[in-house]
Every structure is written in structure tokens, then in C-alpha cells.
Amino acid sequence: MQLEEQTEEVEKMKQDYAILQQETKTVQQTIEEFKLFEEQISNLNLQMPRNLNSNENDGSGGIPFPELSSLEPNETSLKIIEMKEELPDLIEKFEESLKRLQEYENELKTIPTLFPATEGRLTSKYGNRKDPFNWKRTFHSGIDIAAPLNTPILAAADGKVIHAGRNGGYGLTVIIEHGDTYETLYAHLNKIDVQVGETVKKGDVIGGMGTTGRSTGVHLHYEIKRDGDRIDPYLYMTFHERANSN
Template sequence: MCLKKLFHKWRQREKRWTILLTSGAQSSIRQYDLSKSLFYITFMMLAVSIVVTIVASFWVPKLVVEKESLTGSLREQKQEVEEIEESYRKLEREAASMQESVERFKAFEEELVEMDIDVPIDIENGVSGSGGPRIPANVVDASREELPERMDQLNDELPKLVEDFKETIDQLIRYQEELQETPVHPPTNEGQLTSEYGNRRDPLTGQTSFHSGIDIAASMNTPIYAAADGKVVGAGVEGGYGKTVRINHSETYKTLYAHLNQIHVTVGQEVEQGEKIGGMGTTGRSTGVHLHYEIFRNGVEVDPYMYMTFFD
């Protein structure tokens, strides 16, 4: 009750203003009782609001511009960081790609060693060659800081490496072309060697005679294949040879396949290495089903077995 009395006395002592409002002479008058303290407080709040609004009208646009500028700078910095990271990723990908190329070259060189690329293609004269790409040391296992220098090193090494590789490929292509015309493909994939090249006891007469080829025995119509690319120059019956196929492979090599039961080619026909040309038989002067196989080098019979085992 004391607080209520004090508040009532304060209101009685406080100076108050009366505001009268009317819209015309005949209309009623509205009266508003307003304390002086409340008026000052309201006025001060209104003044502060106006000042804040004026200040904000000047500073807010500037702050917005600064915010947009900072946002743009952050975007640019983020983009630069992403570009730098992408550059490093690209370097790493290029380095990995180059390393992969180097590894392929190494693997290829190992394959050449396994293939014994230096084996003479001219089997009897021993003409041979050597080659293969020079493989640089591993220069890719590096940190990011070392990558540019290592990349430069790889870039310096690779042109020579690629050139050596191309030379090796050219050599292999020539080598393959020569092999295609060289009778190194076995004339049959089945059977057993029953008579070798050279002097032997003739199975029909029992006398010693020179055997100009080799005999391979298997079952009737076992497939017979061309030993190399070439042109058929004979396909028919030839006396004691029975049904025979003759193929010219090059100016150097010719082959003969005798005692066949079937002939699948004709004179003038081009054949490829490994192509089926007939079936094994026992026609002509023969004691059983077998293939008599001869190779001529520069017109002279040579041992077919060393050609058949060329890749062994």
C-alpha cells in the first residue's frame, strides 16, 4: 500500500500537459492527458530512432559493398586454391601416365628378352641383330615439390625412349614379316616323329639311304598346315610321294607335304602361315599313315626339325 500511495503522490506533483484535439467547430473535443516525463522520453526515443536510421542509411550500403568485396575475394582465393590443387593433380596424373609408359616399355623389353629377339632369323647363316628401348630409372616417385623437376627429367628422357621404342617396333615388324615367310610353323599339331632327316634304313628295302625330310605319324586325315605364308605351286599326285602339296614361301624357302589323303588347296592359291592345306594319309610309297615333310632353302633340302623347334 505504501508503494501505491507514493506513486499517487508522484503523479500529483508531476507536471502534466493536456492536449486537446478537434476536427472542426461543431465536432467534439478529445482531450489527452500527457505527463511531461513521458513526453520527453518519447521524444528522445523518436530522436534516437531518427539518428540511427540516418546513420544506418549511410553505413549499411557501405557495409554491404565491403561484404560483397570480401565475399568476392574469398571466392577468388578459393578458386586460386582449387586451380593450384588441380594443377598438382594434373602433374600427378601426367607423372603417373609417364610412369605407366615407362613401365610398359620395361615390360615390353622384358618380353623381348623372353622372346629371345636376338635369335638369328637366318637360321643357318646366323645373321642376327639386337635392340630394344633404353629404359630410364624410375623418376616419378617424388613429392609434390619435386614433381616439376622430375617431370622435366621425364620429358627429356621420353623422346629418346620413344624413338628407341619405334626402332624396336620397326625391327619387330621386319622380324615378324620374315617369320611369316619362314617355315617355322609345325606342319601338324599332332603325331609322333617316326623318321628323322638324314641317313636311315629304308623301311621298304631295308637298305641305308638318305632321307630328305622327316616323317610324322598320326591318324588318318589329321590336319596339315602351311608352315609359312606362300603360294601353292603343286597340288596333286607325285609318284612315290602320293598326294603332295608344294608351296613357295619366298625366293629362299619352299616346302613339300607328301602322302596326304586329302588336299584342300589348288595351284596358284595364296596361303597363310598355319592355314589348313590337307589331311594326313598313306598315299604313294608308304608303310602307314604319316606325313613326309621337306624344307628347301635356296633349292637344297635342310633339316625341317630345327625350323619346327625354332621357338622351343
């Protein structure tokens, strides 16, 4: 995937993130409307009016209520009717906002935007570079992050483990499938803490940093695939930082 396409994808993610923030505000606003609605209900005087056109000399056999058709609706009854009419729309608005919010949250959870280790520094970028073993110019399909041995490695997004074990030159490797779009790879691990078929959440520890396989030292080799194509993980790892800066 070309850099321009990746940049467009990240821009779309930023737009989705902004929509999520707006939907959150909408839900909060609707909750406040509910609170106001409840407050208005509690403040209404729901007692039966005392003056019902009765004669004070009437006996104790009962108060002669006038026919309902002759009663003028008072302010309280009108307010109740008005609020009863508003309530279904308010509930529908609230439910729609929650549904949209949940949809955006679920989508964002499967996008690998989390830094895949509890600590570390970037030592090799995505793209063409000199191979550390033979110094020939080769393509680096991910990024390298260096940190101490067994530094916890984190799932970058919600997903399902589809590989957990040795993987040729990658050494001990974990591969996670994130829905239908994304896949992440974590290589050269010293240990693996998950199994194939296991469901993981964004931020779950999946292993420890190591130097297994074709490696010159302790580090994590990290890759992201989108629709089967490898892309630059750095754009996704820095997504939240850049989204919040706008």
C-alpha cells in the same frame, strides 16, 4: 647342306629371335614413355598466371600486360618448351622401333619353324636309313610324322602354294614357297585343302594326313629346302623350344 651349316643357320635364327624379343621390349618401353609424356602434359597448369605485374586499381578497361620481352619464363612454360623439343625425337624413336620390329616379324613368319601337323610322332629321321620297301640303305630327304588318318596338316610358315596335287611317289602333295629362301613339301596326303597360287599363313590347314603314293601307312613326309638344298626339318621344328630354353 651339311649339318654344320644347318646348325649355324639355326643359331642365326635364334639370334634374330632374341633381337625380335629385344625390339619388342624397346617398343613397349617407348609406349610407356609416351604414356608418361601424356601424363606430364595433362598435369601441367596451362592457365594464364594471375599475377602479371598489374595494378589492382586499374580500371575495367583492361589489364596492362607488360611487354613480352620483360616477362620471365615460368616453370610451366619452360617445361612445355622442353617437352616440345623432346617429342620429335621420341616419335622418331618409336617409329624406328616399330619398323625394325615389323621387319623381324615378317622375316620370322617366312621361316618354317612350326610343327607341320596338329599331332604326331616322329617315325623316320632325315638322312641315311633302310628303305621300308626293299631294306636297302638310301637317303631320306625329309622326316616322317605318323598320326591318325586326316590329321590336319599345317603350313609351317607364311608363303604361297606352288604345287597342290599328285606328285609321283609322294602321292598327294602340297609344296609351299616361303619368300626367296625356303620351300616346304608335305607328301602322302589323303586330301588337299589349298590350291596353286593361294597365299597361306603359318598354321593354316593345308590338307589331311594320308598314305597316298609310295607309303607303308598313314604318315606325313615333310621336307624343307633352303636356297634349293634339302635340309634337316627337325632343326627348324624344334627352333622355338630351343630358343625359349636359352
